[in-house]
Amino acid sequence: MTVIADPKAPRIPRSGPGRRSTRGNTELYAWVFMRVSGVLLLVLIFAHLISNLVVGEGVSQIDFAFVAGKWATPFWQVWDLTMLWLAMIHGTNGMRTIINDYAEKDRTRLVLKSALYLAFAVVVVLGTLVIFTFDPCPVGAPADLLPSFCSDI
Template identity: 65%
Template sequence: MTVIESPRTPARRAPRRGVNLEKWGWIWMRASGVLLVVLIFGHLYVNLVDGEGVKAIDFGFVAGKWASPFWQVWDLLILWLALIHGANGMRTIINDYTSPGAVQKVLKGALLLATVVLLVLGTLVIFTFDPCPAGSPAELLPSFCTA
């Protein structure tokens, strides 16, 4: 006589050792998603509602905002959370639609490279942004810069 186990019976597997990266990726997506909602709505409120709307957003607006370390960190958090959140989502899509092997490794490598490059460049832009660089011709500087 053949016995069929109940569908709710947990599968018998060998105990796993080490860190469960898929579980932590799942947790990351939920936590970063909640933080991103708060950060992005704060960003939109300050940039669009609290001020004069879209017409006020220009080079000078960004320069004034990034003069404050608070807004630099705020925008840095949005950049890092959004890029890593998106990269983790793309990693999941790559896992779902490709078979383990060379193609999957190349796609994940390209994704990792693109993510790291964008994080480094974005971070450099936020922290090295200088609207009034020394030695620039006065006619090329914004009106709020003293030549």
């Protein structure tokens, strides 16, 4: 016969008599982060969608020149960078939780989490580089390859 412990029974402290363990706070912080970042992402994403799709000419205005014009200002660079970083950390943390919950073998968990962290690092580094080094009119580029608005410069 299997006996299931009473969930309302007092827990036995792990660290010694009457002491509380501080291990496991990482998961609490990850849980809180997911809630806070989710709310921030909602604000960032909806403001992004409204400013790009509702204000102005709508989706027909979005082209290379539109993105180049947006990323010419530090405000939009920081806005998009914040969205990128927050979304990637939020998504990576969620996938980490899923891997921890469903991967039964330690080796499988290690491989999946390593691939996850590698993908995170590649996307964040490349995305950050693109946002801050984007130049629609590079010096020395052939004129026939440049957008039409670069000839004015």
